[in-house]
Amino acid sequence: MPRARVRFKPPGPQRGGPFRLSSDYPDGEFRILSAHPTEDGLLVVLEATLADPAVVLDLFESAPQSRVPSYDALHADEQTVLLQFQLPFVPSPYRALFASGNLPQFPYTIEDGWIVCELTTSHDRLSQFRDELEETGFAFEVNWVIQSVDSTDLLTDRQRRFVAEAIERGYYDTPRQCSLTDLAAALDVSKSTASVVLHSAEETIVKEFFATAVE
Structure with missing residues (x-):
């Protein structure tokens, strides 16, 4: 399932509170640690770290x-303040998340008026989230999308067994704790068979790693 990093911000008239602070104090760090719907609206925990909290x-x-x-100040020191506050409504982004079938994954950061977050979602749900937000006037951008793959699906059962045995016996350690000959003997195969199976598995793993890294 894809993992996406997105950011969104409210229309100009709504950019108050932490949104405005993140623009006024660009060197500060503003993070929403949690947000929980209640009968009265939304209960939020905000952490802010800046020169003058x-x-x-x-x-x-x-x-x-x-x-x-x-609101309650849960913690305050020379650089950080931790606040819990109640909003009398559920903001558009939170409603859009649930309407699109997504779940919030905290923390969210607030950077120069934008909320930045990561989602584990599908392409359809990500598109629906964007549509839901844009209907309310929010600007929306996708920073990146990574198609995550279950590592257990990359290899065949035999390849997985060989690699697991190699790892357990220290074949990939530095210095190496197990030779290819020893590994082949443990797996009850010839040295050439062990080499071919491991090389094929390693090729798959390396290519998948770099394919994901450059997306």
Whole structure:
């Protein structure tokens, strides 16, 4: 199933709170650690690390109660503040996630007004998530998509058995703990057979690794 890194941001009039702070303080780090729907809206935990974390507390202290009915400072020191706050509504991105059949995978980061997150999803669900968000006026971008493959599906049963035995006996260790002759004897095959099977498995693994890395 594909894994995607996406980012999205609300239309201009909605870019307040942490969105605005992430633009005003680009050297800071803003992370949404969790967000849980409640009967009253959405309960969010936000971590902010920046030179003057007091600006985060000031922002929430001055926020209209209609936007942020309550908040608690769970932790604060010279560089980091951890806040839990209640929103009186469920924001569009969260609704779009569930409407498209996706699940949130925290943490999310907020960078220069954009929420950045990774999703394990299908191409159809990713497209639906984009459509759901864009209908509400959000900008949406896909940074990358990686088609993940179950490693157990890459090799045949025989190749997997040979590689597992080689790893267990230290054939791939440095220095090598097991020679090809010893490995072949343990597998009850000829040295040439062991070499051919291992080489084929290694070729598959290496090609898959680099194919995924450059996507």
